[in-house]
Amino acid sequence: MSSSTISNSRLDRFLAPDSRTARSIARAREVLPGGTSRHHYLFAPWPIIASHGKGCRLVDIEGDSRIDCLNNMTALVHGHSDxxxxxxxxxxxxxxxxxxxxxxxxxxxxxxxxxxxxxxxxxxxxxxxxxxxxxxxxxxxxxxxxxxxxxxxxxxxxxxxxxxxxxxxxxxxxxxxxxxxxxxxxxxxxxxxxxxxxxxxxxxxxxxxxxxxxxxxxxxxxxxxxxxxxxxxxxxxxxxxxxxxxxxxxxxxxxxxxxxxxxxxxxxxxxxxxxxxxxxxxxxxxxxxxxxxxxxxxxxxxxxxxxxxxxxxxxxxxxxxxxxxxxxxxxxxxxxxLTPAVFAHLDAMGKRMRDGANAILRRHGAKAQVAGDGSLFQVVPTDVELVNYRSIPRGPEANAWLDKLHRGLLVNGMIISHRGLSCVSSAMGPADVDECLAAFEQAVAGLDA
Ligand SMILES: Cc1ncc(COP(=O)(O)O)c(C=O)c1O
CATH class of the missing domain: 3.40.640.10 (Type I PLP-dependent aspartate aminotransferase-like (Major domain))
Structure with missing residues (x-):
């Protein structure tokens, strides 16, 4: 999928109140507190529900495909179904x-x-x-x-x-x-x-x-x-x-x-x-x-x-x-x-993502940064130098900003955690990172709206 396709087709079917996702999560909530045994992925009004994945792409039960930059909370270093x-x-x-x-x-x-x-x-x-x-x-x-x-x-x-x-x-x-x-x-x-x-x-x-x-x-x-x-x-x-x-x-x-x-x-x-x-x-x-x-x-x-x-x-x-x-x-x-060459690739893709995303945030004057190292990256809702836990705003305003960005990324084709944790997999190449950056640009632009 090219970046122009992404910007023209918003992947928001999962949000419709009568979507398969909404019905599935409602049924799951009848038997699972919160609808799932893993709380860390949950966000309002309901999460996307995974159907299948291959490489860096994950398809939800609506049939919508996104680039997965969460990879089961960083576990899948080679992406899905390697x-x-x-x-x-x-x-x-x-x-x-x-x-x-x-x-x-x-x-x-x-x-x-x-x-x-x-x-x-x-x-x-x-x-x-x-x-x-x-x-x-x-x-x-x-x-x-x-x-x-x-x-x-x-x-x-x-x-x-x-x-x-x-x-x-x-x-x-x-x-x-x-x-x-x-x-x-x-x-x-x-x-x-x-x-x-x-x-x-x-x-x-x-x-x-x-x-x-x-x-x-x-x-x-x-x-x-x-x-x-x-x-x-x-x-x-x-x-x-x-x-x-x-x-x-x-x-x-x-x-x-x-x-x-x-x-x-x-x-x-x-x-x-x-x-x-x-x-x-x-x-x-x-x-x-x-x-x-x-x-x-x-x-x-x-x-x-x-x-x-x-x-x-x-x-x-x-x-x-x-x-x-x-x-x-x-x-x-x-x-x-996970050879040295693959680690070098992961480093390069991680850096391309962090540099590209930070340039987008700067261009839009957002008070935020994308931090991390190697294959890991994290969206942080502050532009001050990070020192420790207390450097990061955690109030309702910061969380609302992250929630809006996260939603914007999902509808533009990119998955990260709703609190900003993200990573690349070895299944991603430069074109995939650039596709994510196009989604990121759309999502950040949407924050100004
Ligand atoms: C640094 C760290 N330690 C421990 C854990 C717990 O691992 P698990 O979720 O497999 O129990 C996690 C999970 O995300 C983690 O990030």
């Missing part, structure tokens, strides 16, 4: 989808990760990124004999109680920037959790140093999301992750890099790009090639706690689907295709 990944999955389906016994694909995927990430000696699989984070925290507690954790304000690490803190805080409850208040970001979090979580200001070495001087002796792990989408994909200030490495070592704290999204930026992930050399790393999304997966990897010394033959304290693990061969073969096929 032929090589499909072949691997289908071959495994013929053999069996899961077993009680170990199967060889699990170790094959672990080996690929170990070969790529120098800080990882061993890998332990889980079935989601959230579970990987839970296990990394449990390992850190067993290793240090401490209980509390430290995390950055805005950092998202899934929906485990101890990390679902201060991911949605606002001016009304976030407290001082020097010592952010731990604020539960969901109902149902145990009342004693806030006492076990130290919230740190991102990109602020003095603040981190002060808070760890105070709380360090009770902190088992410091978690960092190296490119944090709720923080506008703000880049670390030069040396910030090496500083985290030093200060955590000084206080005997396990440093965990949560690369569930950020592993997308290069062969050895965000730690290869920005430094940090963590003790543990959590993975998810791309390492499962689109199937459910999570993993924690790290140094022998800590990972040995998961070995039943370990002589000391052990961490006991379960999980009916952990290390299942179906996700493992999909992950192997995905990572084998």
């Amino acid at each position: 032929d090589d990944v499909n072949r691997a999955i289908i071959a495994q389906v013929e053999k069996g989808v899961s077993f009680s016994e170990p199967a060889e694909p699990e170790a094959a995927l672990a080996r690929l990760i170990v070969e790529r990430v120098p800080s990882v000696d061993k890998v332990h699989f889980r079935s989601s990124g959230t579970e990987a984070v839970m296990m990394a925290i449990k390992l850190s507690r067993a290793h240090t004999g401490r209980s509390a954790i430290a995390k950055f304000e805005g950092g998202y690490h899934g929906y485990y109680d101890y990390v679902q803190m201060s991911t949605t805080s606002t001016e009304a409850n976030w407290g001082s920037s020097a010592a952010p208040t731990p604020v539960p970001s969901s109902g149902g979090i145990s009342a004693n959790v806030p006492d076990e979580v130290v919230v740190l200001p991102f990109n602020d070495p003095d603040g981190v140093e002060r808070l760890l001087a105070q709380h360090g002796p009770r902190v088992a792990a410091l978690l960092v999301e190296p490119l944090s989408n709720r923080n506008g994909m703000v880049l670390p200030r030069p040396g910030f992750y090496d500083f985290l490495r030093e200060i955590t070592r000084k206080h005997g704290i396990v440093l965990i890099f949560d690369e569930v999204i950020a592993f997308r930026v290069g062969t050895d992930g965000a730690q290869g790009r920005y430094g940090g050399d963590p003790d543990l790393t959590t993975f998810g999304k791309i390492i499962g090639g689109g199937l459910a997966i999570g993993a924690v990897g790290g140094r022998n010394e800590i990972m040995a706690l998961l070995d039943p033959a370990h002589p000391g304290a052990k961490v006991i693990s379960g999980g009916t689907y952990s290390g299942n061969p179906l996700a493992a073969v999909a992950g192997v096929a995905t990572l084998e295709k």
Whole structure:
């Protein structure tokens, strides 16, 4: 589809009150709270509903095709229904989808990760990124004999109680920037959790140093999301992750890099790009090639706690689907295709998108920017320099701007998340990026109207 076609045919059928989408979501809401089990994609009045996808295009149940710059929340690094990944999955389906016994694909995927990430000696699989984070925290507690954790304000690490803190805080409850208040970001979090979580200001070495001087002796792990989408994909200030490495070592704290999204930026992930050399790393999304997966990897010394033959304290693990061969073969096929040349392509497409979109925003005088790195990009409703969570406006005005832009993009043929998270896939070439930029131009022009 050419950009001129897009501008002449608005893809807004899903919004009609009598559309198939409206009827389908109404039926789904009868049996699913909110109409789906994943809240992060939901937006008003209702989401588009996926029918099928191929490469960088996703077709909704109205039959409308858009370029997908969300790719199952960044998991599909090669886009939809990739032929090589499909072949691997289908071959495994013929053999069996899961077993009680170990199967060889699990170790094959672990080996690929170990070969790529120098800080990882061993890998332990889980079935989601959230579970990987839970296990990394449990390992850190067993290793240090401490209980509390430290995390950055805005950092998202899934929906485990101890990390679902201060991911949605606002001016009304976030407290001082020097010592952010731990604020539960969901109902149902145990009342004693806030006492076990130290919230740190991102990109602020003095603040981190002060808070760890105070709380360090009770902190088992410091978690960092190296490119944090709720923080506008703000880049670390030069040396910030090496500083985290030093200060955590000084206080005997396990440093965990949560690369569930950020592993997308290069062969050895965000730690290869920005430094940090963590003790543990959590993975998810791309390492499962689109199937459910999570993993924690790290140094022998800590990972040995998961070995039943370990002589000391052990961490006991379960999980009916952990290390299942179906996700493992999909992950192997995905990572084998992620060569240095493919990463260079992803970098180039990501840069083309960010540069092009920023030029459009400037031309229209919009107080917004497109941030990110590598294949990741994020629309952020401010033109000030990003430092951390508090740089980003989160009030009704900023959200309304994002909602309008998101709607404009959908009707002009481009999918991003309604809070701005986006990424390119290796299935996209320059013409596809330019088609997205044409949609972006239309959507931004529509904001002025
Ligand atoms: C950085 C990060 N950590 C953890 C998670 C949780 O992963 P999952 O959704 O697979 O449970 C996510 C999910 O988006 C994430 O972005």
